[in-house]
Amino acid sequence: MNGTAFVALADLTHNHQAFDELRRTFATVRVATARERAIAELKALGSDVTAAVVGIKERIDADVLDAVPELRVVGSVGAGTDHLDLAALRDRGVHVVTTPGVNAVSVAEHALMMILALAKRALPGHAAVLSGEDRAGMAESPFELRGRRVGILGAGATARALLPMLHALGTEPAVWTRRPERHSDLPVMEELEELLRRSDIISVHLPLTDRTRGLLGPKLLGLLPPGALVVNTARKEIFDLAALRAVVSEREDLRFAVDDFGLAADGTTSSLGPSTLWSPHVAGVTVEALRAMQETAVRGVVEAMAEPAA
Structure with a gap:
């Protein structure tokens, strides 16, 4: 048989179809x-x-590959590859398997939940009830999504899954992608700056690469109209993390939602402040999506x- 398969994710053992196949x-x-x-x-x-x-917490780089010289394939439960040293894997002839698009609906639904929670002032409303202030405890009124302009950054599977949901709510979505010629079926806006100027809501669905890291900083976020909402279910590093505090200081009207790991540990929560909605990188790991990604x-x-073997 094929030697030893190592599984970093203990919960995969509960997926009998996948684990039995291994x-x-x-x-x-x-x-x-233990994961750590x-x-x-x-x-x-x-x-x-x-x-x-x-999974995405396990960094597979040259140091790891030196220790496991007979490794032939790495399967990563997730779409992103920023935890994989693709050049080192390629140099050693290691095949890489990822699961792009498998959890697209899961992520899109989570993004929509965050958009609605911000628009309907769910967190301030919840706090107002607990304080006994009721409606008087809410500094901002909720607003409708109907007729709002939504800018989607990215044109991959999660962006495509989100589009029909936004259409169903009567919004006016537009998409920005670096390769608009590949997505002629989408409502593409070619200039990122113009998309930001015209969007009441931004939803981020970009992969983390050298070109997208720190993309959203003071210059671009400063273009957003008053009261805009920014939802990031991709990677937090697509924000210019070092500049977030300055952005919030200059644009106190903006509202954010972020889904990722380590948001408190690295200071992101303190930078964006108490008005932000947070979740711990769960957008793409619904019961259905996790099972499908494991099996894929x-x-x-x-x-x-x-x-x-090569």
Whole structure:
């Protein structure tokens, strides 16, 4: 059989379809004892490991690859690749499996929830009830989405899943992408600056790359109309994190929602302030989406192992 498969995600063992497929394919399947120890345990297995199934918290770089020289395939449960050193993996001939688009509806629904929560002032309303102030405790009134202009950054699967939801609510969405010629079926606006000037709501669905890191800083966010909402269910680093406090200081009217890991630990929560809606990177991990991503990643790993070794 195909050596040892290492699984960094203990919850994959509860997905019997995916886990049984791994056990049928590999002589041994080793599961990390704890997520925070996964990389150390992977490296400790050395040459025994021929495949690994990881999540976005597991950084697979040259140092890891040096420790597992027989690794042939990495399956990542997620669409992003910023945790993978793709150049190092390519140089060593390691096949990479990701799950783009599998959780698109999950992320789109979460983005819509955040947009509605900000527009309807859900957090201030909740606090006003608990304080006993009721409506008098709300500094801002809720507003309708109907007729509002929504700018979507990105034209991938999650952006496409969000579009019909926004249309159903009577909004006027427009999409910005670096490659508009590839998306002639979408309502594309070619100039990012113009999209921001005209959008009451921004929803971020871009991959984190060298070109998108820090994209949204004071200059671009300053173009937004008064009272605009900014929802980021992609990666927090698409914001210029070092400049967020200055943005909020200059534009106290803006309202933000962010879904990602480590938002308190790295100071993002204190930078954006108490009016922001937060979630801990759960947009893409509904019960249905997580199961589908696990099965897609495992299927890709199994198929890659069936191919002749490079």
